Amino acid sequence: MSVLYVAMPVALLLGGSALLACLFCIRSGQYDDLETPSVKLLNDELKQ
Amino acid sequence: MTKTLEEPKNLVRTSSPCLHCRLPTFCHQDETSVFCCNGCMGAYSLIHELGLEDFYSLRSARLPNGFEAGAIDGTRSSILEDLNAAGVEVHPMTDGLCSVRLAVDGLHCAACSWLIERMQTTIPGLQSAQVRMSDQTIELIYDPKRTQPVNVAKKLAKLGYSLSPWTVDSQDEQGFLHQQREHWVGIALAAFFAANAMWIGVALYAGESTGISAGHETFLRWVGTVLAVFAAIFPGRIFFQAAWQAIRTRTPHVDIPVALSLLMGVVGSMVGAAQGVGHIYFDSLASLILLLRTGRYIQFQAQYRTSLSLARLLRWNTLTATRLETDGSTKIVPSSRLQLGDRIEVRPGETIPADGIVTDGDSCVDTSLLNGEFAPASIFIGDMAVGGTVNISAPLIIAVTAAGASSRVGRLMELVRNASTHRTPSITAADRVSKWFVIVVLLLAVVTWSAWCYASSSAIATQHTMALLTIACPCALALAAPLVLTVALGRAANRQIWIRDGNCLERLATPGTLWLDKTGTLTYGRMSVIDFYGDDEAIPYAAALEQSVQHPIAKAICEFAISEQGQWPLASQLEHRQGKGAKGLVEGVRVAVGTEAWLNEQGITFSADWLELQAKVLSQNHPIVWVAMNRTVRGMFEMGDPLRGDAVETLRFLTAKGWKMGILSGDRQEIVDSVATLLREDGIALDLALGEQSPESKLERIRRCKAESDRPCAMVGDGVNDAAALAMADVGIAIRGGSEQALYAAPIFIGNGRLASVAELITASTRVVRGIRRCFVASLIYNAVTITLAIMGLIHPLIAAVLMPISGLTVLAMAMSTQAFTGTRSR
Numbered sequence: 001m002s003v004l005y006v007a008m009p010v011a012l013l014l015g016g017s018a019l020l021a022c023l024f025c026i027r028s029g030q031y032d033d034l035e036t037p038s039v040k041l042l043n044d045e046l047k048q
Numbered sequence: 049m050t051k052t053l054e055e056p057k058n059l060v061r062t063s064s065p066c067l068h069c070r071l072p073t074f075c076h077q078d079e080t081s082v083f084c085c086n087g088c089m090g091a092y093s094l095i096h097e098l099g100l101e102d103f104y105s106l107r108s109a110r111l112p113n114g115f116e117a118g119a120i121d122g123t124r125s126s127i128l129e130d131l132n133a134a135g136v137e138v139h140p141m142t143d144g145l146c147s148v149r150l151a152v153d154g155l156h157c158a159a160c161s162w163l164i165e166r167m168q169t170t171i172p173g174l175q176s177a178q179v180r181m182s183d184q185t186i187e188l189i190y191d192p193k194r195t196q197p198v199n200v201a202k203k204l205a206k207l208g209y210s211l212s213p214w215t216v217d218s219q220d221e222q223g224f225l226h227q228q229r230e231h232w233v234g235i236a237l238a239a240f241f242a243a244n245a246m247w248i249g250v251a252l253y254a255g256e257s258t259g260i261s262a263g264h265e266t267f268l269r270w271v272g273t274v275l276a277v278f279a280a281i282f283p284g285r286i287f288f289q290a291a292w293q294a295i296r297t298r299t300p301h302v303d304i305p306v307a308l309s310l311l312m313g314v315v316g317s318m319v320g321a322a323q324g325v326g327h328i329y330f331d332s333l334a335s336l337i338l339l340l341r342t343g344r345y346i347q348f349q350a351q352y353r354t355s356l357s358l359a360r361l362l363r364w365n366t367l368t369a370t371r372l373e374t375d376g377s378t379k380i381v382p383s384s385r386l387q388l389g390d391r392i393e394v395r396p397g398e399t400i401p402a403d404g405i406v407t408d409g410d411s412c413v414d415t416s417l418l419n420g421e422f423a424p425a426s427i428f429i430g431d432m433a434v435g436g437t438v439n440i441s442a443p444l445i446i447a448v449t450a451a452g453a454s455s456r457v458g459r460l461m462e463l464v465r466n467a468s469t470h471r472t473p474s475i476t477a478a479d480r481v482s483k484w485f486v487i488v489v490l491l492l493a494v495v496t497w498s499a500w501c502y503a504s505s506s507a508i509a510t511q512h513t514m515a516l517l518t519i520a521c522p523c524a525l526a527l528a529a530p531l532v533l534t535v536a537l538g539r540a541a542n543r544q545i546w547i548r549d550g551n552c553l554e555r556l557a558t559p560g561t562l563w564l565d566k567t568g569t570l571t572y573g574r575m576s577v578i579d580f581y582g583d584d585e586a587i588p589y590a591a592a593l594e595q596s597v598q599h600p601i602a603k604a605i606c607e608f609a610i611s612e613q614g615q616w617p618l619a620s621q622l623e624h625r626q627g628k629g630a631k632g633l634v635e636g637v638r639v640a641v642g643t644e645a646w647l648n649e650q651g652i653t654f655s656a657d658w659l660e661l662q663a664k665v666l667s668q669n670h671p672i673v674w675v676a677m678n679r680t681v682r683g684m685f686e687m688g689d690p691l692r693g694d695a696v697e698t699l700r701f702l703t704a705k706g707w708k709m710g711i712l713s714g715d716r717q718e719i720v721d722s723v724a725t726l727l728r729e730d731g732i733a734l735d736l737a738l739g740e741q742s743p744e745s746k747l748e749r750i751r752r753c754k755a756e757s758d759r760p761c762a763m764v765g766d767g768v769n770d771a772a773a774l775a776m777a778d779v780g781i782a783i784r785g786g787s788e789q790a791l792y793a794a795p796i797f798i799g800n801g802r803l804a805s806v807a808e809l810i811t812a813s814t815r816v817v818r819g820i821r822r823c824f825v826a827s828l829i830y831n832a833v834t835i836t837l838a839i840m841g842l843i844h845p846l847i848a849a850v851l852m853p854i855s856g857l858t859v860l861a862m863a864m865s866t867q868a869f870t871g872t873r874s875r
Contacts, residue, residue, distance in 0.1 A: 004264055008271060012244065019240045026232045032225055035181045036161065 068092040069208070091207050095163070098170055103163045128198040128211065129380075136197075136213045145175055147189045148197055154209040155184050164209060171200055186211065224352060231345040234283040238338040241279035242331075248272040249331030273321040276330030280314050284337045286344075310337065369401040370394070372445070386451035394439045394446060396598050402435045402451035409444035410626055412599070413437045416567045418456070418768050419714035419742075423575075423671065424600055426627050436768050441598040441626065460743055463772040489835070492516065496839045508841070516838040531863040532819045536812055539869035544784075544799035545809065552779045552795045554820075556813035559706035560759030563736075563750065563773070566713035566723055568766040569783055569803065571689040575600040577608035578670060578690060581661055582683025588616035589639045590675045590685070593630045596622055601673060601687055602630075605641075608685070629673075640676045652676045658684065669719050691723070694804035696730050701807045703731030710736025712746050714769050746773040754778065764806055765794075781806060812868040819866030823859050830855045
């Protein structure tokens with residue numbers, strides 16, 4: 001049996017788990033405000 | 049301290065900018081620490097006391113013309129004393145702390161959020177203060193035993209940021225967050241399916257040229273197809289749902305052709321996988337869904353941002369009232385809470401929050417927003433004060449007779465609501481074309497299939513029909529119009545022109561009738577010195593007297609004196625009479641400034657020359673202010689409400705474009721006539737210059753205008769009295785500077801307050817329509833050529849699959865390159 005029949009589902013599963021992690025991040029609100037974190041990062045840098 | 053203070057561009061001559069807010073001051077260049085007001089000085093020293101000087105180096109160097117900082121009336125923040133009454137939700141937290149979300153006004157850049165968050169350590173009991181730039185709010189977590197939000201608000205008010213109740217409904221906001229997350233989830237899923245389907249597709253294409261075992265090919269086909277079908281079922285679901293909704297309600301909608309093409313893709317992929325021969329479709333299906341979802345997200349963001357900026361603008365005008373309690377104390381309450389019989393205090397400069405009878409005080413009010421009359425009206429005990437007008441010179445005590453919905457403004461808003469429900473949504477050209485396009489393509493597909501079935505085998509027929517369906521790309525058509533509009537709306541927002549309804553922009557491309565409000569729209573809506581006759585030496589003397597008078601005429605004379613001379617001496621023995629004038633001693637000279645009657649009272653007589661001049665000016669309906677020094681008349685100020693600097697230019701431009709223009713004003717007919725005569729050359733039709741129009745008659749006029757012709761009827765206005773007409777017009781354009789009610793009503797809102805933006809809108813509108821048309825034509829030509837080739841069986845499905853995204857990308861590029869709202873001043 002070709003390795004493809006094993007490798008492909010494994011690859012999709014790996015990708016799928018990354019997708020699930022991403023969905024979890026979205027649902028937990030990490031993507032709700034995309035502006036403030038970028039601004040704050042700059043502030044702390046300037047403070048030093 | 050590092051200072052990156054740059055010189056603001058619109059400085060008054062020979063003055064240095066305020067250290068805190070960079071607004072021009074009255075001080076000369078050689079002085080270094082100058083402030084425009086005590087508020088700014090307070091804020092500056094407070095920032096230094098707290099050791100937060102970095103603020104000045106952090107803030108962005110390209111603030112246009114100073115920012116509105118400095119003295120914010122701290123009393124406004126006392127509305128937060130009673131959080132319950134102000135409608136603020138307090139969320140208790142587990143460890144005895146509370147959290148509230150409040151709106152912050154005055155946020156400009158990163159430095160502001162930095163400053164506010166550093167403030168937190170200086171207020172005991174305040175656990176954290178988190179600024180959210182995206183919606184300009186702050187979340188305070190505090191210990192209710194040790195501090196209250198009102199303390200934070202008072203401290204921030206000293207720095208020039210005012211906190212107010214966050215007016216966006218928390219449910220609306222939750223709804224937005226939920227929708228935004230759904231969009232992200234959809235894009236993530238679609239991207240996953242598309243990326244995987246794509247690489248499987250690449251494997252198959254590679255296999256086709258280098259050889260692939262049949263088992264592997266079937267396996268790959270099935271995996272790819274399953275991925276694409278999942279993509280259609282999960283992230284692609286919304287298109288089918290929307291299309292089904294549209295079919296059920298029998299309204300044409302862009303989602304119908306989109307859903308159909310997705311359906312074709314699903315069927316095509318399934319057939320391809322089942323037969324195991326011919327071309328594959330699943331990769332293009334999956335990537336199409338990704339593109340569509342991304343497009344939807346961009347559109348959703350643009351719309352939400354628009355509504356948010358409007359909500360923010362409306363919040364600036366959140367009305368509060370100072371209520372006099374029975375024990376003589378005062379309390380700040382939201383004006384919506386006022387009741388019949390309440391006694392309220394209105395200080396100079398404040399907006400009267402409700403209708404009522406004046407029980408104490410002697411002042412004048414600016415009623416221009418309500419009825420378009422720009423000259424202030426005197427108001428005495430026993431007079432009726434109308435909510436929405438602005439108190440100018442002295443405090444007033446008012447007994448409330450009507451508040452909220454029953455007040456004059458409340459009733460006008462009812463008119464607005466009625467007018468807006470009468471607006472019918474226009475079906476755009478895009479919807480019409482897409483509908484026909486789908487029907488024609490489907491018919492052609494049936495014909496092609498039957499013809500090839502008859503001529504050869506069913507397998508060949510399926511192959512050719514697939515090529516036809518793949519190559520016929522209705523999505524390019526369906527996407528072109530919204531894409532062009534979205535791009536234009538985004539660029540418009542950058543110029544502070546907010547467009548809530550994209551169709552309005554399309555409507556403006558055909559010239560029709562444009563009605564303009566006079567006060568505040570064609571003119572600046574405030575008193576200014578138009579001209580001065582007489583001895584220039586008298587100007588600083590007049591300004592010296594007027595400096596201490598709270599009246600628009602006095603302010604105008606001071607402004608005029610600044611621009612003419614710069615400085616003036618101090619006055620003593622001042623005496624001032626409401627509505628008449630002032631007198632006093634300036635550098636040993638007895639000066640009197642005021643009306644003719646006021647000067648006559650002082651025993652000053654006018655020579656015949658002066659009287660002749662007076663008659664000339666009065667014939668133009670301009671008020672006159674006289675100056676006398678040592679009992680001799682030395683000069684005459686001609687006052688008036690000057691035309692906006694860009695008015696003539698804009699009107700000329702609109703005339704050239706074929707628009708018919710009229711004036712709808714609440715001001716007196718003779719004043720409207722004199723403005724119309726002035727602008728006759730530039731396109732105002734004299735017979736359409738209508739004065740003394742009540743809000744109701746403005747509404748009626750717009751309704752008649754709409755009934756009379758098919759051409760668009762647009763209205764530009766700024767006041768409460770224009771609101772109903774703005775809502776009724778085909779295209780209502782509100783100009784910043786006026787009232788919040790006008791903003792509610794109009795689908796287009798010019799935030800930069802420039803009349804020239806109307807011309808920009810018209811130009812952009814023509815360009816948008818042209819852009820959409822260009823996309824259509826390109827797409828139709830492409831489709832006509834390729835469909836013909838496909839029907840004749842000349843196109844291999846593989847080539848069709850390559851051509852389809854190319855056509856889509858072409859339309860995309862064409863849409864993005866539409867020149868709406870680009871360049872410095874679009875013409």
